[in-house]
Amino acid sequence: xxxHAVSPARRGPPNLTARIALAxxxxxxxxxxxxxxxxxxxxxxSAPERRSIPFRMVLTxxxxxxxxxxxxxxxxxYAQKSALVVDPASRSYFLLxxxxxxxxxxxxxxxxxxxxxxxxSGATKTLLGQSCSEVVVSGRSPRFTxxxxxxxxxxxxxxxxxxxxxxxxxxxxxxxxxxxxGLPLAGSVEIDGKRxxxxxxxxxxxxxxxxxxxxxxxPDGYRMDLERLxxxxxxx
Numbered sequence: 001x002x003x004h005a006v007s008p009a010r011r012g013p014p015n016l017t018a019r020i021a022l023a024x025x026x027x028x029x030x031x032x033x034x035x036x037x038x039x040x041x042x043x044x045x046s047a048p049e050r051r052s053i054p055f056r057m058v059l060t061x062x063x064x065x066x067x068x069x070x071x072x073x074x075x076x077x078y079a080q081k082s083a084l085v086v087d088p089a090s091r092s093y094f095l096l097x098x099x100x101x102x103x104x105x106x107x108x109x110x111x112x113x114x115x116x117x118x119x120x121s122g123a124t125k126t127l128l129g130q131s132c133s134e135v136v137v138s139g140r141s142p143r144f145t146x147x148x149x150x151x152x153x154x155x156x157x158x159x160x161x162x163x164x165x166x167x168x169x170x171x172x173x174x175x176x177x178x179x180x181x182g183l184p185l186a187g188s189v190e191i192d193g194k195r196x197x198x199x200x201x202x203x204x205x206x207x208x209x210x211x212x213x214x215x216x217x218x219p220d221g222y223r224m225d226l227e228r229l230x231x232x233x234x235x236x
Contacts, residue, residue, distance in 0.1 A: 035208040037057075037208055038056070038057070038206070038208070039058075040204060041055060042204070043200075044201070045197075045198070045199045048197065055067060059159060059160075061162075062079060065214045072087045072088075076163070076167075076216075077214065077216040081099075086218070086219065087225070093219075093223075093224060094225045094228050094229040101168075110191060110194065111144045111191050115139050115141075118135060118171045119136045120135055121135070124152070130151045130185065132151055134150075135179060135184075142192045143190075144191050145189070145190045149184060150183060151185065152179065185202075188201075
């Protein structure tokens, strides 16, 4: 097995919702040169609540878009170094720096990113016709376990690796082995402690599209949600 130490990440405000967890764990599909990838799947939470979130995702060389059913859309732009959160229900939006996303994840789910370590277990299986290897990220205080089945072919993973670097995910730091940043087609996360959290995800459909884009733009007629923006900035 191969071990890889993970550098610390700055903590953020404890107001993360399931949509950001879904974004960080699943925003990971391959983009061939000149072609975006359309992905459909389900993110299923079993604790502290029970619900399944179908989603549609677009990944491009310049960013990504996640549209969960009945939730807020998240759009990531590498050039803008920002995450755009769009709420169709309230016709509002706000922006976050990409560097805040990983701290929001750790604070919202209640785990300490310091001391996390990544390991390639050596297990393999085939998903959606792709050979995948199991990668396990684990930590203590509280116990944290992230298992993911990542595509072994590095040709599918360049844009995903770019995304993890842009988001400063701790297990993608310090030039990790290629398998650690392969695109994860399935996986699970378990966090013990005062706020137990358990979820799993599965990509069930992939397709390429030469015309699809992340579309990093505020929809016409939407207002900035200044209250939410200030709440996030005030708890950094």
